[in-house]
Amino acid sequence: MKKLGMRHDALAGLAAALLASACVSTVAMSEPFGFGTTPTDQEIAAINIDVMPDGRGYPPGSGSVAQGEKVYADKCAACHGADMTESVKGSGADTLIGGRGSIGTEKTKKTVESYWPYASTLFDYVKRAMPFNEPGSLTNDEVYAVSAYILNKAKIIDANATMNAETMSKVEMPNKDGFIPDPRPDIHNYR
Amino acid sequence: MTKEENSGLHYPDISNLDLPDNVRDQFDAMREAEQRSLLARKAELEACECREGMFPNVVASRRSFFAGAAAAAAAGTLPVIARAAAPPGAKEFDVPADPTKVQGRLTNDDGGYGSRSQFEKEVRWRFPTATKESSWTMTPLENSQGIITPSGLHFERHHGGIPTISPESHTLIVHGMCEKPKKYTIADLKRFPSVSRMHFIECSGNGLTEYRAPYLKTVQGTHGLTSTSEWTGVPLSTILAEVGVQPGAAWILAEGADAAVMTRSVPIDKAWSDALLAYGQNGEAIRPEQGYPLRLLLPGFEGNTHIKWLRRLEISDKPFMTREETSKYTDVVKDGKARQFTFTMEAKSVITFPSGEMKLPGPGFYEITGLAWSGRGCVKDAEVTTDGGKTWHYASLQTPILPICHTRFRFPWYWDGKPALIASRCSDETGYVQPTIAELNAVRGVNGHPKFASIYHLNGIMAWEVAADGTVTNGAHKV
Numbered sequence: 001m002k003k004l005g006m007r008h009d010a011l012a013g014l015a016a017a018l019l020a021s022a023c024v025s026t027v028a029m030s031e032p033f034g035f036g037t038t039p040t041d042q043e044i045a046a047i048n049i050d051v052m053p054d055g056r057g058y059p060p061g062s063g064s065v066a067q068g069e070k071v072y073a074d075k076c077a078a079c080h081g082a083d084m085t086e087s088v089k090g091s092g093a094d095t096l097i098g099g100r101g102s103i104g105t106e107k108t109k110k111t112v113e114s115y116w117p118y119a120s121t122l123f124d125y126v127k128r129a130m131p132f133n134e135p136g137s138l139t140n141d142e143v144y145a146v147s148a149y150i151l152n153k154a155k156i157i158d159a160n161a162t163m164n165a166e167t168m169s170k171v172e173m174p175n176k177d178g179f180i181p182d183p184r185p186d187i188h189n190y191r
Numbered sequence: 192m193t194k195e196e197n198s199g200l201h202y203p204d205i206s207n208l209d210l211p212d213n214v215r216d217q218f219d220a221m222r223e224a225e226q227r228s229l230l231a232r233k234a235e236l237e238a239c240e241c242r243e244g245m246f247p248n249v250v251a252s253r254r255s256f257f258a259g260a261a262a263a264a265a266a267g268t269l270p271v272i273a274r275a276a277a278p279p280g281a282k283e284f285d286v287p288a289d290p291t292k293v294q295g296r297l298t299n300d301d302g303g304y305g306s307r308s309q310f311e312k313e314v315r316w317r318f319p320t321a322t323k324e325s326s327w328t329m330t331p332l333e334n335s336q337g338i339i340t341p342s343g344l345h346f347e348r349h350h351g352g353i354p355t356i357s358p359e360s361h362t363l364i365v366h367g368m369c370e371k372p373k374k375y376t377i378a379d380l381k382r383f384p385s386v387s388r389m390h391f392i393e394c395s396g397n398g399l400t401e402y403r404a405p406y407l408k409t410v411q412g413t414h415g416l417t418s419t420s421e422w423t424g425v426p427l428s429t430i431l432a433e434v435g436v437q438p439g440a441a442w443i444l445a446e447g448a449d450a451a452v453m454t455r456s457v458p459i460d461k462a463w464s465d466a467l468l469a470y471g472q473n474g475e476a477i478r479p480e481q482g483y484p485l486r487l488l489l490p491g492f493e494g495n496t497h498i499k500w501l502r503r504l505e506i507s508d509k510p511f512m513t514r515e516e517t518s519k520y521t522d523v524v525k526d527g528k529a530r531q532f533t534f535t536m537e538a539k540s541v542i543t544f545p546s547g548e549m550k551l552p553g554p555g556f557y558e559i560t561g562l563a564w565s566g567r568g569c570v571k572d573a574e575v576t577t578d579g580g581k582t583w584h585y586a587s588l589q590t591p592i593l594p595i596c597h598t599r600f601r602f603p604w605y606w607d608g609k610p611a612l613i614a615s616r617c618s619d620e621t622g623y624v625q626p627t628i629a630e631l632n633a634v635r636g637v638n639g640h641p642k643f644a645s646i647y648h649l650n651g652i653m654a655w656e657v658a659a660d661g662t663v664t665n666g667a668h669k670v
Binding site: 032033034035036037038039043044047048049050052053054090091092093094103104105106108109110112115116117118120121124125128129132135136178179180181182183184185186187189190191 | 209211213320321322324325350351364366371372373374375376379380382383429432433444446450451452454502503505507509511512513514517518521523525526527528529530531532533534535537618621622623624626630631634635648
């Protein structure tokens with residue numbers, strides 16, 4: 001009898017342990033694991049560099065078309081070409097201006113002027129990845145200035161314009177309505 | 192005659208094809224890369240007597256050369272001679288005349304990390320873009336076995352080179368529309384419950400040279416921008432639950448720590464479903480070219496969205512409209528509008544053996560084999576034709592058949608020695624059947640605007656022509 005009792009106790013103990021572990025595991029799954037740390041505002045700000053079409057994310061600063069002309073000559077022209085209409089052969093750079101209205105025609109030419117739907121993309125990309133040989137090295141003022149210069153050469157803003165967070169977010173690009181959502185599957189031979 | 196023409200490496204004349212300059216440049220570059228690879232192979236072939244056979248390579252000549260040299264050295268007639276460098280990923284060792292008569296190499300003498308055989312030479316080759324930082328490489332599918340791509344042969348696409356990042360200092364910051372922004376070290380992420388899943392990643396530019404007409408010669412050139420690995424990591428949904436996503440959140444910006452600071456916007460539904468923060472690849476840490484120490488994996492989505500060297504996730508209500516989702520990776524279709532956020536890679540298959548630049552030695556039995564895959568789930572079936580599409584036959588599918596993963600198919604074929612046109616097509620679990628290239632072009636625009644075919648998202652049927660002498664060439668558009 002004693003032996004049986006012990007076995008009964010052992011089984012009860014095991015059942016209790018199983019129940020407890022089941023409960024613990026259920027609680028754990030519904031609560032945060034809590035790993036990681038809380039980043040400081042400074043840590044987030046240091047890498048939160050993206051800019052959105054509605055103007056969110058533009059940093060403080062400004063730059064004029066005239067200032068941008070100098071930045072462009074110093075940092076960009078070697079690959080994108082002096083007048084932007086043709087990138088330098090062998091540089092791998094994209095052509096920046098020209099081709100407006102050509103998309104979908106026999107003379108399609110994709111450039112910032114003809115194809116890019118948002119000015120924010122220009123600012124964002126130049127700030128994060130340009131110039132190619134020294135990525136991320138431009139100051140915010142320089143990025144505003146060179147964006148202004150490119151947009152002016154693309155006949156989108158005036159030559160006397162100065163660009164900042166407010167003016168950049170108001171720029172309307174020629175091809176802003178040129179994009180449609182993915183309609184696929186576009187072949188319907190289902191079986 | 193150019194060197195290429197002189198060598199018999201003829202490419203279709205595309206001077207009359209209406210192509211924009213940048214697309215023509217891409218075609219030219221691809222041709223140059225493939226030519227370089229084929230010329231190197233051809234030079235090796237001409238130096239030996241092993242030109243016939245399905246797998247023309249130089250194994251036989253190297254083996255006999257080394258065997259002869261080793262025997263001579265053993266007999267004391269020759270000093271140990273300088274040897275050619277081993278292929279990438281291999282080390283060169285002396286080849287004994289009879290491996291049963293001498294002891295082999297010492298155990299663990301490789302330092303504890305193995306290498307492949309010195310006789311195996313498959314390598315990725317690079318698309319000759321203007322810079323080596325912004326470029327891509329193709330997986331050699333023609334000799335691929337099974338469904339896993341060796342990590343060292345996984346295709347690559349880099350926009351600012353391959354960064355060297357210490358896992359000790361790398362962090363992932365998750366912020367934006369959430370209750371509790373978080374910063375994770377790699378060690379932190381490895382504490383979360385993990386999962387392993389096998390998935391292909393395919394670049395949406397895979398096949399771009401074949402939209403208009405047959406162009407490149409090998410399956411590495413026409414289809415080498417797809418690879419499969421086993422990926423291990425933390426489900427992104429776990430992390431989203433940790434940070435507490437706010438109502439109204441709809442998109443997440445994923446950002447890499449490379450020189451391009453690569454960014455793509457990801458729909459939050461995808462992030463909640465099967466997205467993975469991957470730190471493992473094929474049983475070890477993810478390779479540097481694939482995003483070490485952390486990569487976003489979005490099963491079935493175009494390769495560019497699988498952000499490598501992941502450093503930041505920003506939760507938002509709107510897409511960010513980054514360069515790679517506006518000016519790139521968008522398809523201008525025939526009404527002049529460009530399709531955007533074309534994420535899912537649709538059902539696709541290709542025969543990898545026999546394929547371009549191979550030569551069947553004569554009539555007889557051959558096992559046709561290839562790969563099928565779909566970004567929408569499991570491959571349901573794969574069919575093979577050997578008569579140019581008049582009749583199709585189900586191929587056998589090698590298990591496991593996994594969702595959003597390469598699936599190997601095989602089909603036994605008795606070749607009668609007459610010209611044959613072989614091709615494969617697959618369907619996936621949604622019932623979608625891989626279309627012909629002509630069907631895609633009819634919808635997307637080659638007919639509407641002859642000069643401007645799509646560049647991305649080609650999943651049409653690929654065919655190979657087998658000539659009476661056994662030579663295999665690109666037969667795209669012929670089925």
